[in-house]
Amino acid sequence: MHIVTTIAGSDSGGGAGIQADLKTFQELKVFGTSVITALTAQNTLGVSDVLPIEVSFVEKQLKALIEDFSISAVKTGMLFSSEIIQSIARILADVNIPLIVDPVMIAKGGESLLQQEAIVALCSYLLPLATIVTPNIPEAETLTGRKIKTFADIQDAAHTLLQMGVQCVIIKGGHLTDNDYAIDYVFFEDGQSFSMQSSRIATKNTHGTGCTFSAALTAFIGRGFSIKEAIVEAKKYIQLAITYDLSIGNGHGPTNHFAYQKYKESCEVIIHET
Numbered sequence: 001m002h003i004v005t006t007i008a009g010s011d012s013g014g015g016a017g018i019q020a021d022l023k024t025f026q027e028l029k030v031f032g033t034s035v036i037t038a039l040t041a042q043n044t045l046g047v048s049d050v051l052p053i054e055v056s057f058v059e060k061q062l063k064a065l066i067e068d069f070s071i072s073a074v075k076t077g078m079l080f081s082s083e084i085i086q087s088i089a090r091i092l093a094d095v096n097i098p099l100i101v102d103p104v105m106i107a108k109g110g111e112s113l114l115q116q117e118a119i120v121a122l123c124s125y126l127l128p129l130a131t132i133v134t135p136n137i138p139e140a141e142t143l144t145g146r147k148i149k150t151f152a153d154i155q156d157a158a159h160t161l162l163q164m165g166v167q168c169v170i171i172k173g174g175h176l177t178d179n180d181y182a183i184d185y186v187f188f189e190d191g192q193s194f195s196m197q198s199s200r201i202a203t204k205n206t207h208g209t210g211c212t213f214s215a216a217l218t219a220f221i222g223r224g225f226s227i228k229e230a231i232v233e234a235k236k237y238i239q240l241a242i243t244y245d246l247s248i249g250n251g252h253g254p255t256n257h258f259a260y261q262k263y264k265e266s267c268e269v270i271i272h273e274t
């Protein structure tokens, strides 16, 4: 049994954060463990409050897992503060576990999930340890301090992130809504790159898409897939989760974490080597 860990915030609404991660882990047949960084009072209409967990207790959770389990991949989601980032980076620097960093900053409803001053800590302490980082376009803009409008901007941003020490950068195109496709761009430290294209689904039920994608990626890496295979299979997982949405709640509903097991043979993702 492969054991994986998510270090993230709790979403009481169950569509994003720790809850989305554990559901995805379960569906992808890995044993999920968790370190909770913050509680959010949240539903599909938005986040009404955030309660960060004390840094020392975040540390205790992570140390408890590392002491006892042989963890095959770790992901991070909502980390909230620079103090939490520094403390988990200190612990992760001493273990050799593939690390997937989803640089969660702002919820769909616009509420902040990462303090502004924590961005420097994310770039200085966590990204140098990351195997893969998965920013959406606004997150890539914030991490690199540059606007992204063209493919050349995407390439520049990816190279800046690779220079920070990340081994593989996935810039997700979910926010590029002027296109019939949802295209994600992948760049490796050795200069290789490719894009993944799937059809864009017209739905407002996209709460937790980023969390779910990075959790699927973590599960496949934890199971021993190569980085490229894990990325393509995670894209299929999120594509099906968005396609077969559940229409839960009155706002941006969650994705369907069950869909992949039922429909995985039917999902088409087009790869372009670049």
Ligand SMILES: Nc1ncnc2c1ncn2[C@@H]1O[C@H](COP(=O)(O)OP(=O)(O)OP(=O)(O)O)[C@@H](O)[C@H]1O
Binding pocket: 016, 106, 108, 135, 136, 137, 172, 173, 174, 175, 182, 183, 184, 198, 199, 200, 201, 202, 203, 206, 207, 208, 209, 210, 211, 212, 213, 235, 238, 239, 242
């Ligand atoms: N409408 C859509 N149809 C198909 N795929 C989509 C759609 N929206 C997002 N995706 C895909 O979902 C994955 C997550 O991308 P997205 O850009 O939504 O992440 P995110 O903004 O970090 O998510 P979150 O809102 O959870 O923070 C990517 O693979 C992206 O291409």
Ligand SMILES: Cc1ncc(COP(=O)(O)O)c(N)n1
Binding pocket: 008, 009, 010, 011, 016, 017, 018, 040, 042, 077, 078, 104, 106, 107, 108, 109, 113, 206, 207, 208, 209, 210, 211
């Ligand atoms: C605890 C937590 N983590 C991550 C997200 C991002 O998801 P989204 O951008 O879809 O709101 C969230 N809303 N809550």
